[in-house]
Amino acid sequence: KAGVTQTPRYLIKTRGQQVTLSCSPISGHRSVSWYQQTPGQGLQFLFEYFSETQRNKGNFPGRFSGRQFSNSRSEMNVSTLELGDSALYLCASSLGTLAGFGNEQFFGPGTRLTVL
Amino acid sequence: SQKIEQNSEALNIQEGKTATLTCNYTNYSPAYLQWYRQDPGRGPVFLLLIRENEKEKRKERLKVTFDTTLKQSLFHITASQPADSATYLCAQASGNTPLVFGKGTRLSVIA
Numbered sequence: 001k002a003g004v005t006q007t008p009r010y011l012i013k014t015r016g017q018q019v020t021l022s023c024s025p026i027s028g029h030r031s032v033s034w035y036q037q038t039p040g041q042g043l044q045f046l047f048e049y050f051s052e053t054q055r056n057k058g059n060f061p062g063r064f065s066g067r068q069f070s071n072s073r074s075e076m077n078v079s080t081l082e083l084g085d086s087a088l089y090l091c092a093s094s095l096g097t098l099a100g101f102g103n104e105q106f107f108g109p110g111t112r113l114t115v116l
Numbered sequence: 117s118q119k120i121e122q123n124s125e126a127l128n129i130q131e132g133k134t135a136t137l138t139c140n141y142t143n144y145s146p147a148y149l150q151w152y153r154q155d156p157g158r159g160p161v162f163l164l165l166i167r168e169n170e171k172e173k174r175k176e177r178l179k180v181t182f183d184t185t186l187k188q189s190l191f192h193i194t195a196s197q198p199a200d201s202a203t204y205l206c207a208q209a210s211g212n213t214p215l216v217f218g219k220g221t222r223l224s225v226i227a
Contacts (some may be wrong), residue, residue, distance in 0.1 A: 004159075033214070040221035043160070043205065056214045090159050104150075105215075107159030 001027060004093050004108035012114045018079040021111045025072050025093030031055075033076040037088040046089075049074055050097045059109065078113075086115045110111060119143070122218035128205055129196055130226055137191040137221045139206035146208035149189045151180055154203045154220065163204075164191075196225045 025032050034046040040108050045058040049068035051076045066076040072093075078085055092105040119142045139149065148167045152160035154225050166173045166182045166189065174178045179192040194201050203220040 035217075043207075043217040045216070046165065047216040048214060058214060092159070104162045105160075106162070107152075109157075109159050 004091060004106050006089075006091050006108040006111050007108065008111060010112045010114075012116060013081050014116050015083060016079055017081050018077065019081060019113060020075055020077045021089055021091075021113075023074045023076075023091030023093075023108060025074070025091075026106055028071055029093035029095055030107070031094045031097050031103065032068055032072060033092045033094075034074070034076050035090045035092065036060070037090055037110070038086075041088070046076065050098065055097055081115045083115050086113060088112050120216050120218045122204075122206060122221045123220070124221045126222045126224070128224045128226060131197060133196055135193040135196045135200070135223055135225070137204050137206075137223070139189040139191065139208075139218055141187050141189075141208055142180060142208055145184050145187070147210045148208065148217070149180070149182060150207045151178075151189075151191050152205040152207065154205060193223075197227055198224075198225045198227050201225050 030049045033048040035043050036054045037043045046060055047066050048056045053087045063079045068074045088110045090107050090110045092107045094103040094105045096103045121140045123138050125160045150165045151154045151163045153163055154160040164173055164175055177194045181190045199219045201224050205217050205220045207215045207217045209215045
């Protein structure tokens with residue numbers, strides 16, 4: 001079974017631009033979650049989508065948004081980029097939702113975003 | 117809000133010894149704790165899950181304990197090897213809350 005894939009792997013943008021990252025989950029997985037990882041803050045939850053619905057959202061500004069398609073593929077968008085948005089963005093998929101049952105998450109390799 | 121702390125940023129141990137990593141949480145007791153391994157430049161890889169009604173879980177050389185009184189989970193790697201060198205992350209959730217990750221402990225196993 002193919003793992004979680006993320007595109008692109010690396011991205012360089014300038015302040016004020018917007019960016020869209022893509023994630024393809026493992027076949028059959030309906031939950032996709034997004035995380036931001038930085039050296040200072042560690043791994044922080046952005047949002048979770050399950051069956052095209054946002055189930056949970058972390059404490060990030062509205063510039064961060066996402067969506068999920070009917071084939072479970074997901075995209076996240078960051079508008080009006082700031083220097084502090086430079087990070088590794090990780091996507092993870094699981095069979096069920098994160099809530100309550102501790103579904104194992106499978107992470108992709110991440111997209112390294114650099115904002116200049 | 118729930119906080120989760122891994123109180124060692126880095127841990128160095130000799131090959132063959134048992135590595136013990138600690139994860140502490142505050143406020144409410146999580147429904148479960150998960151442990152992940154992350155290598156440089158890669159996404160985390162799931163290792164073990166332990167639920168609130170379980171005291172201990174094992175998988176090969178790995179063992180996780182969950183002490184709700186101490187609000188702590190311990191992660192042990194027995195007979196450690198240089199290949200075990202990585203960053204280990206714990207994560208917890210309860211009810212409908214999203215997973216909260218600790219900042220990780222960077223383990224170095226020295227041959």
